[in-house]
Structure formats: structure tokens, C-alpha cells
Amino acid sequence: MAPTNTSHRQTHNLLLISKLLSLRDTASPLALVLDSLEQPATPLIKEYIRRAKLSKVHITFVAFETLKPLEGVDAFVAARKKSPLEIIKAVNAAYTNGSTSGPSRRRLILIDAINPLLHARRTDAHFNVSSFLSSFLMPQGPAASKVEASLVVTFHQDVPSPPLPSPYTPSPLSMLTYLATTIIRLHSFSHILAQKAARDRSLVPPVFGLEEELDGVLLGRLDKPIGNESAQGVVLELEHRRKSGRGVLEWYILPPASRYPPQYAKEIVTLLDDHPLYRPPQEPDFGAGEEEPESTFELRLTDRQRRDREGVVLPYFDAQQGDGPGEGGRILYDMGEEDDFDEEEDEI
């Protein structure tokens, strides 16, 4: 791969993730975060909140499975036992209440898990995910029309979906992936490293947690799977659909929150390919072609030696002279000055 290509990709894609996580320019109105027990979405959600705080975005947290509000959230809407319509009302009310205090034109709506809503018995057959989500983005109220809203929805991939009412209905997940402008799939960095290590040896990559299908195992993640503190972090597999329809696929890594101060304004997410653990720095023999491997023998030829070697007439040339059977094929050698002729060993 050409180095220019890499750096181009680096700048472009880092700019993209920074734009997406900081909700700049309404790059993505609906981000779908697909998490699992092996890598929960909590670190990413906290990162969203941290960045929104830095840029003074109004944050609404719709809690389907969280009891206590997270730190830094402006409005906390408990969605327990509420119908979709009530949730929409409460969320829209949360902004009109809070908007008087701040001048922020932008708002971020976080949904901690959409699964309970999709799974609930109380949602009737007419419930539609797309209209539910779009009602957050495009509120009907006249006052809220100028607000730029971004929606981040978390979906637990490993929670099984209820059977579909009709065989022709798309599953909620495929519906969501169809609607979303950005899909972020989360992986644990240590698992990615373990799987890469296996693939590099052409082994079957290991699976963790529920995928192990062991009796009694729900979670496989352990703190220090390879005894390595630096293997912490969340790997984001990003799929972003541009307005033109072109998709961008990239893998990033989000370092743990303890690595940087909460007010840190620079970009902390890096490409997965740039991480030293994922792609270790190349061996020196790739970069520097001049150096020969060190050896106790001198393997190179001087110019004179090369000339002498070219001057050697190999035995089969002599054999082609056609002097008759049994003749030819002799080794013709002119003694040089450095040759030490030994009567007993050498014979011509």
C-alpha cells in the first residue's frame, strides 16, 4: 500500500469520526450503536456525553433500562412503563423546558437500549420504529423546528428478538440498520487482538461469551485476558452513509476514559490500523534495504572476484568440443596467485 494512500485515509476518516462523535454539521441524524455483553456501549455513550458537554449540546437521555441518570445529562426521561407516544411527548417536553436556560441550538438524544421497546407487549401492532424515531428528529411543535437533533440509539445485538408477527415483516434490527445513517458496531479490543493473533497463524479465531455456547456462560470478558493493561479500549466498526449514498467503512479504537482528562479537546480516537498493538511497527529489514544480514562470513564479491568468476569456463563447454568419447568435461582452471597448489590433494 502506498504511504500517500494511508495518510489520506487517515486524515479523512479521523475527521469523519470526530465529526460524528462531536455531532458537528448534523453529519448523522441517526446513529445506531450495536453493542453486546462482550463490549457494552457505556464507554461510547460516556464519550458522546463528554463531547456534547464540551460543545454545549443539550443532552436528553431516554432510559429504558437505566435507573440513575448518568453524569452530565441535561434531561433524563425514564421510559419505564410508558407507551411510545408518552415517551415522545416527554422527550419533546424535556427540551422546551431546558431550552430556556441555554442558548444551545443543538440537542443530542440518547436511547440507552431500544430492545425493551421492540420487545414490549404493550406496543401494539401499529407501532413503527421509523416513525417513532423520526418523531424525535422532526418534532411537530413550531418552536422546536430550528433545533438540530441527533439521535443515538443503542441496540443489544445478543438479546433475541421476539418472533415477528408476519413472515414478511423485516426484523427490527434490519429495520434499524436500514434507517440509520451511521452504524457503529462495538468490539472489545482485547478480543480483536486475540482474533487477529489467531488469524495471523491461520487458526480459527476464538469466540467469547455467549458465542462460546457453553453452559452457564453469559460473559466471557475478563479484565486482563492477555495480562496487558494497554489492551483496553473499545473498537468501533463504523459504517457511515454519506448523503451521496456512498458508504464509508473504517475501524477505530477509542481508548479508555482514564487515559485522558475530561476536558481534553483534541481527537483521541485513532484508526485501529495505527494502533501499535494491532499493527506492530514493521521490522527494520522492510524499511532499510541496504543493510545485509550480519554474518561471520563475507558473502559479497569484489569486482575482481566477479570478473574471475565470469572468466571460468565450465566443464560442459569443454565437453561440447567433440573430441571423442571419454574426452572433454575437464575442469579448466588457471591458477591464480592466491591459489596454493597442493600436490597431494589437488590433481588436474
Add this chain to the structure above:
Amino acid sequence: MPTQPPLPPLLAPYVSSLPPSSLIVLSTVLGAQGNWLTLRYLYAALNASSTSDAALILGERHNGKKQKVVLVSFLRGWEFWRAEAKRLGLDLARLTDKRQFAFVDGLSELFSGPRTTPTTTTTTTTQTTPPSLVPSPRGGPVPQRTILPSRSAPGPIPARGPQPARGPAAVAAPAPLTPSAPSAPPASSREIGPVKRLHLSGKGPAALDRLEKDIAAVVAHLSGRATATAEGEDDSEVLLVLDQPDLLLAATGPGQGIGATEMTEWVMGLQQYVHATVMTLAADLPLIHNASAAAHQMPTPLETEHAAFAIGSAHRAHLVMQLRDLDTGAARDVSGVLRVSKGGAWGQSDNTDANGSWEEKEALYFVQRDGGVSVFGRGE
């Protein structure tokens, strides 16, 4: 083997000083049951507060707060827990008297109430019968489905067993245990302690709401908020232990309007009343994996709902304690494997100092014949 300490040292950081409004999911399989671990949670909470001074040194992380426990059991009755706790040195009956512990029986009369309208029978029966009477003459047309021992006489210590003092008909009433209860004799028996029996009536989320209200009443009674007693009991922390609430899900199911979401919301509702919650769930292979996409056949509703409930709960949990069989088969000196993992809600609250002692771990455990448990690392 020597007698084990009631709380194995390796286990101690995980069972004591639980962070506020946390959920701990304890997943078990058929071959590795979690009763011993549930009891360790009871012990860690109750023992630290019952013995006064000696435990204060050990349990000073509780900030001097009293720990109280409400045990809601759906698969096992009072007698089982009392006997098992006794082996640990916990006298649950006495603790019930001291209002440090309350047992909520979700097993005996969950589906078979003694009367059709429990509220009216509460008033009538409690007024007509003295509280010291044994429950057997009051069986009536419906046979008593209790696993309680039939005590023939109140005996010298009538206060020890809470059930004989209170008739099942009286306790099964969903009326909350507030002082607004009707008559005087139950008030005296109420001092013995609430052994509440849950009764599921109705359909769907409304039935769950009723159960929630019942349990909330017990919690309120225990924490002293309903009865305004003195001696500053308001600063007590209540630990709620839900033993296998998946029975509810399995017994009702989506056909009756109770699915995984409703169960999760029910647990969430209960969590609001208490300091911390411990919930045991079955995580056997067919219950979890048949519903996954990799399975080849159509999963049953039970499999789907149970998997959604269990996995969703693990997503909501701070800590998931997973018990399972030994991977290499049964052994004489190992009962199973305990894996402690951080759940999906780990790190949501920022008080990391409280969670500092929690790190993920996998250890083996062995339950001895006398009920003692040793927890040890592999190869130790």
C-alpha cells in the same frame, strides 16, 4: 477438610459493600446451583449489622448503616432458607423479629390463593381466629400448599416460626403491611415479622404491578419508613434478593402479557425501593442459546423470553456472577466454577472507589457437606 469461614476471603469483596442502586445478577445452571452464594449475600449483609461491635470494625465501609435484607424467593420456601442459614450461623427467625430480615414467599401461594377475594378474608379470618392458632384447621376447601412443617402446638417459643403465628390466609392478602391493617391481633403478630406470600392475580403487567406493590410494602415496613419508629432507623440500607424470578416468566409467559420487557421493568421498579438488588437467574444452555440466531429450529416463546430477560438483565447489571459446572467434568473436591464479570452497566456511575475492589475473576468453589464453602483459584 477444616471448617471454612462463613465468608470465603476470595468472595468477600463481591458480596459486601454493594454500590447504591446496583443490580447483581447471579446466573446458575442446573448442576451448579447458587443457593450458597445467595446465602453468602445474606450473611454479608446481616452478620455485619447483627453483631454489634466486632463487626463494625470489619464492616466500617457501610458508613455505620444498618443492612437489612428482603428475600423474595420463587423456588424455595421459608423452611429451606431458614435451615440453610442456620448452618451459616444466621438465625433468620430471630432477625425477622428484629426487623432486619423479611422473607417474601413467592412459592407457596403464587397461583393458588386461599380465597378468591383475599382482602375480605383478611378481615374476617383474622378477627375470628386467634393468631396463635395453627393453620391446619383453617385449610378450608382449598388445601394448603405449603411446605411448612406442621407444628402441632405453638410450643415454648411461638415467636420463632413466623408462619404458625400468622395464618396463610391473612398473609396472602395483597394489602400492604402498613399500620392501616384492620384489627388488633394481627398487629401483635406483625411484630413477629412479615412473611408475606405473593399471589399472582389478574393478567399482564397489572398482575406484576400488584406483586411489586406487595414487595414494596415489605421493604417499606422493614426500612421503618411506614411505621415511624424511633432510634433513627431511616439510614438503613435494604438489600433485595430476588431468588429466581424467572419462574414468574416461565409460568406466565407472553401469552398472559408478561414478557421479558415487563419482567425487566418489574425488576427495575423494585430496584427503586432498595439500596441494591441481587437476582438469581437460570442460565442453562437451552434457555439461553436456543433463541439465538444460530439455532436451527424455531425457538419456543419461553426460550426467547427467558434469553431476552437473562441477557437483558446482564446488560443492566453491574456485576454478573456466573456459576457453572467444571468444564472437565465432575470432580470430588470441586463443585463448580464461579466467574465474576462486569456487567453492561459497569462504569455508568462514576464512584469508582467503591468498585475498586471488584475485578473480574474466575475461581473454583467447593460446597462441603456441612454447608461450608471454600473458594479458591485454579491450582491452589
